Amino acid sequence: MVADLTCIMNVSPEFISIGGNRNPAAADWDEHGSGFLAFGADNCVALWDPLEKDCRGVRALLSGHTNSVNAVKIFPIGTSNATILLSGSADHSIRIWRRLSGEEPPFKTVKILFGHRSAVTRIATLPGSDVFATGASDGTVKIWKLVHDQDFASLEAELLQTITLSPKYxxxxxxxxxxxxxxxxxxxxxxxxxxxxxxxxxxxxxxxxxxxxxxxxxxxxxxxxxxxxxxxxxxxxxxxxxxxxxxxxxxxxxxxxxxxxxxxxxxxxxxxxxxxxxxxxxxxxxxxxxxxxxxxxxGHEDWIYTASWRHRDGKLQLLSTSEDNSLSIWESDPTSGVWICTTRLGEISAQKGSTTATGSAGGFWIGIWSPDSNSVVSLGRTGSWRMWTYNSTNDIWEQQVAITGHVREVRGLCWSRDGSYLLSTSSDQTTRLFAEWRREGKSSWHEVSRPQIHGYDLNCIDSITESQFLTGADEKLLRVFDEPKGVAGILNKLCNIESKGATELPDAANIPVLGLSNKAIQAVEDDVALENGDTDNREAADPASVMRKSTLNFDHPPFEDHLARHLLWPETEKLYGHGYEISAVATSHDSQLVATACRGSSIDHAVIRLYDTKDWLEIKPPLKAHSLTVTALQFSPDNKYLLSVGRDRQWVVWERNADGAYQLAISNPKGHTRMILDASWANFSQPTFMTAGRDKSVKIWQISGKEAQLKTTVAANSSVTAVACDLGGAEDVLVFAYGTENGEIVTGNAAASSLDQVETSKMDESISPSRTINQLAWRPRKGGNGKQQLAIASDDTSVRILDLLST
CATH class of the missing domain: 2.40.128 (Lipocalin)
Structure with a gap:
C-alpha cells in the first residue's frame, strides 16, 4: 500500500431519478409511520415522500428482485414502530420487506415467497387482519397469513389456500x-x-x-x-x-x-x-x-386502470384514473343519490394516443390518495409522477412538484462543460436535463428540461459547449442541439445557471407531426392573436405549434406536461456518414472536434469519423484500425490524443499531427483477453489512460515515447462495463471509479509515482444500481459547489448522483 493516499470511503446518494413501472398495482402510500410512497421502478422498489417540503425526490431504491416489480403494497399493521412492505415481481416471487423505526437502511428483505409459477401481478391486504392475497399470471390467487410476534422482530408467511380461477383467466x-x-x-x-x-x-x-x-x-x-x-x-x-x-x-x-x-x-x-x-x-x-x-x-373516455375509495370531509369519494389522461374524483349527490364527477384533473381533451412531445402523457396508470386525503398522485406513461393538493381557501386542486425518471435503460450521460447540469439519454427515446433547484437555503435536484423526445432508442451523448450537446441513436446519424432562450431563462431563475450563447437562439422548439427533428419556434405574448386573428378560440389551437411566453414563466421545476411539450431544444445540425447504429461519441476538450463511431462487424464500418464543430463537415478520411464495434471514445485532456476501444479487444491511441489531423500512434490488438467496453484518460503530465473489459479487469496504461506500458491490472468481480477518471483532482493522484455488469461500483486511487499500487473501495449495495452500469461521469468542479460527485447511468433505468467524501 502507498502511504498518505486518500481512500474514498464515505459515499451518500445526492439524487436518484427513476421512472415508475406502468402497472396499476405497482405503488402504495404508507398511511402509518414512514409516510413513504413505495413504487415499482424496473426491478427495484423506490421510496419517495411526496409531501416532504424539501422536495428531495426518491430517497432509496430497494433491490433484490431480478425482474420488473408489478405489485407493491404496504401491509397495515396499525403501528408506527415498524413498516411492512410487500412486493410482487415478474420473477415469480413475493418479497416481504421490514423497516423498524430508526433502522438503517430503510428496509430489509426478511422473507421471499416462491408460490406462484408466473409473474405476480396483484397484492391485496386487509386492515386489522394478518391475511393477504396475491394474484399471478399463472391463473391463481393465493391466500397467505403473516405470522409474527408483537413487535414484528420475527416474520413468517404461511400459505393458506390456492384458488385456481375457473374457467382459467x-x-x-x-x-x-x-x-x-x-x-x-x-x-x-x-x-x-x-x-x-x-x-x-x-x-x-x-x-x-x-x-x-x-x-x-x-x-x-x-x-x-x-x-x-x-x-x-x-x-x-x-x-x-x-x-x-x-x-x-x-x-x-x-x-x-x-x-x-x-x-x-x-x-x-x-x-x-x-x-x-x-x-x-x-x-x-x-x-x-x-x-x-x-x-x-x-365520464371516462378510455380504459380505466384504478379506482380507490376514501372517506374525506364526511363524504365518501372515489378516485379513478384512465387511459384518457384524466384523474377523476366522484361522489354521490346528497339530494338525488346520483354519482357525479366533482373534480377532473389531468390533460382534458389532450391529443389522446399520441406519444410524442406534441401529444399526451399516454394515460394515467396509477391513482393514489395521500394519507391525509388532501393530495392525490398519479403515474403516467412517461414514468413521471404528478401530484395535486387541495387548496381549501380557493376550493381548487393545485398541481405540485413531483418526480420524473427514465423508464428504459439509461445508455449514456454527461455533465455540461462547467458541471452546472447533467444530461442523460436512454432507450426510452428521451434525453433529460437535471439541475439543482436552489431557493431560500434549500437545494434539490429535478428534471428541468427534456431537450429531446425521439423515435429511436438513444445510445450516447456528449456536451459540446455549455449550451450545446449531441446525441447518437439507432437511426445511424447524430443530432446537435442548442439551448433555447426559454430553457436558459428557467435554468437562470431556478438554478442560478447563467446562460452562455442562448441570446441569438429561438425561444423554444417543437416536434412537427410525424417528424423526428425539433424545429425552432418563437414565443408570443399572451394577448397576441394567432395567425387567423381568432382571439376567442386561442385555446383550440394545437398547443405544440404555439408557445405563449407565460408558458415558460414559473417559479418551480416544470411539471410533466411542460416537460413533455414545451421544453425541447431546437436541433441545429445532423451528422451523417455512418452505416449502422451509433455506438459512441466524444467531443474534444476545446469543443472543436467531435469523434463518432457506429456498430460494425468489419473494418469498413468500425471506423471513427471526425467532424469539425465550426462548419459541421466531416474530416476525411475516417480513422481505420478496429475490426468490430468501437465501444468508447475519449480525447486526452490536452486533445493531443484520441483513445478508442472496441469489441475486437484492442485499444488504439491516435495522435494529432502538425496539420491537426489524427493518425494512428499506438495500438494494442490484445489489450484485454475479451472485448474492451470503456476507457478514460487521467489528468497526468505523462499521458495515462485506463481500459475496462469483459475479462473482469481494469488496466492502467502509460505512454512513454512510442510505446504504452501496462502499469497495473485491477481485478473485478464481474465484467467491467464503465470506467471514469476524475479530472478535477490533484495532478499527482489518480482518482477513478469503475462499474460492472452486475451493478457494483468501485472507487480507487493511486499516486502518479506508483501506479502499480492501487487502493480500491467498493460502494455499499444499498446505493449501487441493481443492473449493468453503462456510464460513469465525474462532475467538473467549475460549475459545481466543490463537492466530489459521480453520476451513474444504469440498465436499472436510474440516473444517480453520489457525493463522495474523502476520509
Missing amino acids: FPMTISLATLDETSIVLAVGGTKSTIQIFISKDTQFELAATLTGHEGWIRALDFTRETTKEGSDLLLASASQDKYIRLWRVHRGEELPAISNALSDPALGVLGKSLSNKAHRIKSATAKYSITFEALLL
Missing part, C-alpha cells in the same frame, strides 16, 4: 374486505368481463357469486364501508376496459336494499333500461347477504 385485480365477525370477502377480476366473489369459511375461500355487467376486462376493484357507522353496507367499485365504473352494494339480511336513485339517472339514457338489478344471494357462517348493482359511473 388471469387476475388483474383483487380486493379483500371484512364481511362480518367470522368471514372475509374476496373479489377477483381480470381477463374476463365478470367479477368473482369468494367468501371465507373457516380458513378456506369458496366461490359465492359471479357479477356480470361489464363488457371488458376488469382492471380495478376496491371495497369500502358506505359510512363509518358499524354495520353499514359494503360498497364495491369495479372499473373496466369498457370505460365504465360500476358500484355494487353488499347488504346484510334477507331483505333487499332500496333501489338506488342512481339507476334512474336521466344521463344514462337508453343504457339505463338495460341495467340489471339482479340480486346475488351469498351467506357467511353467521348471516345472509345480497349483492346488488348500485350505480354506473360515466
Whole structure:
C-alpha cells in the first residue's frame, strides 16, 4: 500500500431519478409511520415522500428482485414502530420487506415467497387482519397469513389456500374486505368481463357469486364501508376496459336494499333500461347477504386502470384514473343519490394516443390518495409522477412538484462543460436535463428540461459547449442541439445557471407531426392573436405549434406536461456518414472536434469519423484500425490524443499531427483477453489512460515515447462495463471509479509515482444500481459547489448522483 493516499470511503446518494413501472398495482402510500410512497421502478422498489417540503425526490431504491416489480403494497399493521412492505415481481416471487423505526437502511428483505409459477401481478391486504392475497399470471390467487410476534422482530408467511380461477383467466385485480365477525370477502377480476366473489369459511375461500355487467376486462376493484357507522353496507367499485365504473352494494339480511336513485339517472339514457338489478344471494357462517348493482359511473373516455375509495370531509369519494389522461374524483349527490364527477384533473381533451412531445402523457396508470386525503398522485406513461393538493381557501386542486425518471435503460450521460447540469439519454427515446433547484437555503435536484423526445432508442451523448450537446441513436446519424432562450431563462431563475450563447437562439422548439427533428419556434405574448386573428378560440389551437411566453414563466421545476411539450431544444445540425447504429461519441476538450463511431462487424464500418464543430463537415478520411464495434471514445485532456476501444479487444491511441489531423500512434490488438467496453484518460503530465473489459479487469496504461506500458491490472468481480477518471483532482493522484455488469461500483486511487499500487473501495449495495452500469461521469468542479460527485447511468433505468467524501 502507498502511504498518505486518500481512500474514498464515505459515499451518500445526492439524487436518484427513476421512472415508475406502468402497472396499476405497482405503488402504495404508507398511511402509518414512514409516510413513504413505495413504487415499482424496473426491478427495484423506490421510496419517495411526496409531501416532504424539501422536495428531495426518491430517497432509496430497494433491490433484490431480478425482474420488473408489478405489485407493491404496504401491509397495515396499525403501528408506527415498524413498516411492512410487500412486493410482487415478474420473477415469480413475493418479497416481504421490514423497516423498524430508526433502522438503517430503510428496509430489509426478511422473507421471499416462491408460490406462484408466473409473474405476480396483484397484492391485496386487509386492515386489522394478518391475511393477504396475491394474484399471478399463472391463473391463481393465493391466500397467505403473516405470522409474527408483537413487535414484528420475527416474520413468517404461511400459505393458506390456492384458488385456481375457473374457467382459467388471469387476475388483474383483487380486493379483500371484512364481511362480518367470522368471514372475509374476496373479489377477483381480470381477463374476463365478470367479477368473482369468494367468501371465507373457516380458513378456506369458496366461490359465492359471479357479477356480470361489464363488457371488458376488469382492471380495478376496491371495497369500502358506505359510512363509518358499524354495520353499514359494503360498497364495491369495479372499473373496466369498457370505460365504465360500476358500484355494487353488499347488504346484510334477507331483505333487499332500496333501489338506488342512481339507476334512474336521466344521463344514462337508453343504457339505463338495460341495467340489471339482479340480486346475488351469498351467506357467511353467521348471516345472509345480497349483492346488488348500485350505480354506473360515466365520464371516462378510455380504459380505466384504478379506482380507490376514501372517506374525506364526511363524504365518501372515489378516485379513478384512465387511459384518457384524466384523474377523476366522484361522489354521490346528497339530494338525488346520483354519482357525479366533482373534480377532473389531468390533460382534458389532450391529443389522446399520441406519444410524442406534441401529444399526451399516454394515460394515467396509477391513482393514489395521500394519507391525509388532501393530495392525490398519479403515474403516467412517461414514468413521471404528478401530484395535486387541495387548496381549501380557493376550493381548487393545485398541481405540485413531483418526480420524473427514465423508464428504459439509461445508455449514456454527461455533465455540461462547467458541471452546472447533467444530461442523460436512454432507450426510452428521451434525453433529460437535471439541475439543482436552489431557493431560500434549500437545494434539490429535478428534471428541468427534456431537450429531446425521439423515435429511436438513444445510445450516447456528449456536451459540446455549455449550451450545446449531441446525441447518437439507432437511426445511424447524430443530432446537435442548442439551448433555447426559454430553457436558459428557467435554468437562470431556478438554478442560478447563467446562460452562455442562448441570446441569438429561438425561444423554444417543437416536434412537427410525424417528424423526428425539433424545429425552432418563437414565443408570443399572451394577448397576441394567432395567425387567423381568432382571439376567442386561442385555446383550440394545437398547443405544440404555439408557445405563449407565460408558458415558460414559473417559479418551480416544470411539471410533466411542460416537460413533455414545451421544453425541447431546437436541433441545429445532423451528422451523417455512418452505416449502422451509433455506438459512441466524444467531443474534444476545446469543443472543436467531435469523434463518432457506429456498430460494425468489419473494418469498413468500425471506423471513427471526425467532424469539425465550426462548419459541421466531416474530416476525411475516417480513422481505420478496429475490426468490430468501437465501444468508447475519449480525447486526452490536452486533445493531443484520441483513445478508442472496441469489441475486437484492442485499444488504439491516435495522435494529432502538425496539420491537426489524427493518425494512428499506438495500438494494442490484445489489450484485454475479451472485448474492451470503456476507457478514460487521467489528468497526468505523462499521458495515462485506463481500459475496462469483459475479462473482469481494469488496466492502467502509460505512454512513454512510442510505446504504452501496462502499469497495473485491477481485478473485478464481474465484467467491467464503465470506467471514469476524475479530472478535477490533484495532478499527482489518480482518482477513478469503475462499474460492472452486475451493478457494483468501485472507487480507487493511486499516486502518479506508483501506479502499480492501487487502493480500491467498493460502494455499499444499498446505493449501487441493481443492473449493468453503462456510464460513469465525474462532475467538473467549475460549475459545481466543490463537492466530489459521480453520476451513474444504469440498465436499472436510474440516473444517480453520489457525493463522495474523502476520509
